[in-house]
Each structure stands twice: as C-alpha cells, then as structure tokens.
Amino acid sequence: MVHFPEELLYTAEHFWVKQEGELVLCGITDHAQSELGDVVFVEMPRVGATVKRGERIGDVESVKTVSNLYAPLSGEVVEVNENLKEHPELINQDPYGKGWILKLKPADLSEFSLLLRPEVYQEKLKNV
Amino acid sequence: MFEGKVLRVLSDPPLSGFENMSRDEVLWGRLSEGGPLVLRFFQWREKTLSVGRFQRTSDIDREYLSCRGIPLVRRPTGGRAILHGEEMTLSLVLPEKNLSLRHSYEAFRMVLREALWAVGVPVDGETTDIPVRCASPACFSLTFPHELAVGGRKIAGIAQARGQQGILFQVSLPLFLDREEFALCFLTKETILEELKKNFVSLGELGFSPQRRPELEKAMVEAFRKHWGVATQEDRWSVEEEENHRRLLEKKYLLPSYHWER
Numbered sequence: 152m153v154h155f156p157e158e159l160l161y162t163a164e165h166f167w168v169k170q171e172g173e174l175v176l177c178g179i180t181d182h183a184q185s186e187l188g189d190v191v192f193v194e195m196p197r198v199g200a201t202v203k204r205g206e207r208i209g210d211v212e213s214v215k216t217v218s219n220l221y222a223p224l225s226g227e228v229v230e231v232n233e234n235l236k237e238h239p240e241l242i243n244q245d246p247y248g249k250g251w252i253l254k255l256k257p258a259d260l261s262e263f264s265l266l267l268r269p270e271v272y273q274e275k276l277k278n279v
Numbered sequence: 280m281f282e283g284k285v286l287r288v289l290s291d292p293p294l295s296g297f298e299n300m301s302r303d304e305v306l307w308g309r310l311s312e313g314g315p316l317v318l319r320f321f322q323w324r325e326k327t328l329s330v331g332r333f334q335r336t337s338d339i340d341r342e343y344l345s346c347r348g349i350p351l352v353r354r355p356t357g358g359r360a361i362l363h364g365e366e367m368t369l370s371l372v373l374p375e376k377n378l379s380l381r382h383s384y385e386a387f388r389m390v391l392r393e394a395l396w397a398v399g400v401p402v403d404g405e406t407t408d409i410p411v412r413c414a415s416p417a418c419f420s421l422t423f424p425h426e427l428a429v430g431g432r433k434i435a436g437i438a439q440a441r442g443q444q445g446i447l448f449q450v451s452l453p454l455f456l457d458r459e460e461f462a463l464c465f466l467t468k469e470t471i472l473e474e475l476k477k478n479f480v481s482l483g484e485l486g487f488s489p490q491r492r493p494e495l496e497k498a499m500v501e502a503f504r505k506h507w508g509v510a511t512q513e514d515r516w517s518v519e520e521e522e523n524h525r526r527l528l529e530k531k532y533l534l535p536s537y538h539w540e541r
Contacts, residue, residue, distance in 0.1 A: 192333040
C-alpha cells in the first residue's frame with residue numbers, strides 16, 4: 152500500500168517536497184518507486200547547478216525503465232544524496248526518508264503555490 | 280486510450296546498432312502531443328551487444344567483444360544486455376506522458392501477445408506480476424513482470440524510456456540465439472549460460488521460421504488496429520528526421536566513450 156505523508160507537497164511528475172528552513176528536501180514518491188520497481192541507478196544533478204521548475208535534472212533507472220527526473224521548484228542544488236550512488240535501492244526502501252534525492256535552495260517562493268497537496272496528488276493518480 | 284489516433288509504421292533495412300539507437304531516439308525526441316504513435320520495425324546489420332541506458336559495462340568481457348568484432352551500443356531504454364542478431368526488433372513511441380508504467384506495459388504486452396498468438400506462438404496468457412530480483416547483466420536470464428514467455432521461459436526483451444514528451448519502448452524477439460556466444464560476452468559466463476538454458480527460448484526453437492517475419496509484422500500492425508483502435512499508416516522517414524538522425528549519430532552514437540561511459 153503506497154502512502155502520501157500529509158506534511159509533504161507533490162508534483163504531477165511524482166516528486167515530493169519538504170520544506171526545511173530555507174531549503175527543500177525532494178525525492179520521488181512512494182507511488183513512483185512502486186511503479187518503477189527495483190531502482191538500479193540514479194543520475195543526479197551537479198551540486199551548485201541552477202535548475203528551473205519542470206526542467207529535466209536527472210534520470211532514475213529501474214530494472215526495465217529509464218525515467219527522467221524533473222525539478223519540482225526552481226533554485227540551486229545545494230546537496231545530492233551521495234548514498235544513492237552505491238545504494239539506489241534506498242529509493243524503494245525508504246522513499247520519503249533515506250531515499251531522498253536532492254536539497255534545493257528555492258529561487259522563487261511563489262512556486263510553492265504550484266505544488267500539489269497530498270489529496271490532489273492522489274486524485275491525479277486515479278487518472279493515470 | 281489511443282482510439283482514433285494514427286499509428287505511423289516504419290520498416291527499416293538492416294542497420295548498425297548505432298544507427299538503430301539513434302533512429303529510435305530521434306523518433307522519441309520528436310514526439311508531440313496529439314501527434315501520431317510510431318511503430319518501427321528494424322534489423323541488425325551485424326551481431327551487436329546492446330546495454331541499458333545506465334547499465335554498467337564492468338560486467339562485459341570487452342576483450343571477447345573486441346576479438347569477435349561485436350560492437351557494443353548503449354540503448355536509450357533501460358534493462359539489461361541483449362546480443363542482437365537474427366531477431367525481430369521493434370520500437371514503439373507513444374506521445375503520452377500520463378500513462379502509468381504498469382498500464383503502458385500491460386497495454387503493449389497485450390498487443391504483442393495477440394500478434395504472436397495469431398501466428399501460432401503459444402505465449403503464456405499471464406506472466407509473473409511479482410517483482411523479481413536478478414543480479415544478471417543479461418536480459419534473457421529471467422522473466423520479469425509484464426514480459427512475454429512461453430511455458431514460463433522468456434521469449435522477448437521489452438524495455439522502456441519515459442520523458443516529458445512521451446514513452447519509448449524497444450522490443451527484441453530472438454528468432455535464434457546462440458546462448459554460448461551470448462554468455463561469452465560477459466565475465467560470469469557459466470552462470471549466464473545456465474540461466475539462458477533454463478529461462479529463455481527463441482521463436483525458432485518454438486517452430487517459428489525466420490522466413491515468417493513479415494507475417495508477424497503484419498499480425499502486430501493488425502493487433503494494434505484491433506486492440507488500440509488506431510488507424511495505421513505505412514510511412515517513410517522525412518528529410519528532417521534523417522538530418523536529425525545523422526546529427527545525433529555523429530554527436531553521440533558514433534562516440535565509443537558514450538557506450539562505455541559506465
């Protein structure tokens with residue numbers, strides 16, 4: 152059973168976002184990891200890179216599929232989860248915890264209004 | 280889902296692996312919302328080992344490939360390595376970004392299964408839906424969910440890439456596979472050979488003659504028409520697509536460093 156923590160915000164491209172002071176922590180949702188199956192590789196953006204909301208920032212590969220990753224917000228990449236290089240399975244095991252992908256310093260706070268509340272994200276999933 | 284849409288059908292002559300992958304990436308990159316779906320049948324000019332988009336090449340016996348003159352090409356899709364040769368290969372590009380992974384595999388698998396049934400290949404009605412773990416770098420070592428099998432033995436490799444513009448599927452259905460040679464392409468040769476003997480069967484071994492390839496292509500087009508409700512249209516590459524392909528080939532696929540990057 153996939154879950155959607157109430158305290159997080161989401162994108163239609165299956166990213167979750169958690170505000171932590173001036174930064175946001177992001178990763179892919181439980182639904183996304185469950186669809187993908189065993190994740191075998193994650194290509195993450197470079198620390199220091201400036202990204203735009205919706206821009207492709209990397210890829211995640213599972214046993215059968217390569218999927219692009221899209222930035223949930225515009226901003227600067229301040230950290231990526233180095234553990235995923237050796238242990239991409241953390242995304243399957245703990246998508247909202249140890250399987251986080253990157254930390255961003257948002258450039259435009261107004262973009263938060265474009266993120267989805269859990270119930271809206273779940274509703275969207277019914278149509279795919 | 281695709282009712283009333285156009286399925287553009289392309290048939291290419293035998294090409295190198297680099298050309299084949301570049302062509303698929305061009306078709307995938309050019310997808311536009313509301314545009315046609317594209318089905319491409321293609322063949323391999325020479326035996327070629329393809330690896331998944333981010334697959335490690337440290338499992339590959341590079342020296343063996345070099346001695347045998349087998350090129351290695353990196354696919355735009357995921358999945359594991361395949362030794363291509365005498366086989367039926369196709370790609371499908373879908374201008375659909377919201378279709379879930381599971382639904383896309385199920386819908387595509389149904390069409391392939393129906394087409395294979397139509398030409399007398401007794402594909403299993405269902406395959407495992409249970410996620411499996413397999414450390415093998417070879418695609419045909421084990422059947423994964425939503426794949427095609429006969430008597431539980433895998434007959435096809437199906438892989439996918441998803442982007443904002445849509446989905447690319449690539450399918451390899453070996454008509455004949457030299458298991459020994461395939462296994463020799465890897466460092467763990469014995470293990471892979473055993474897995475291939477146990478878990479894989481080619482269409483040829485099931486009595487499907489390579490001469491019937493056009494019949495199977497026709498059955499596939501018909502199955503798309505019947506089950507997806509699409510209108511099919513045989514087509515050729517446009518001048519612009521050919522130019523994009525040549526550019527991508529030179530910029531990416533003809534560079535050995537790209538294929539051996541991981």
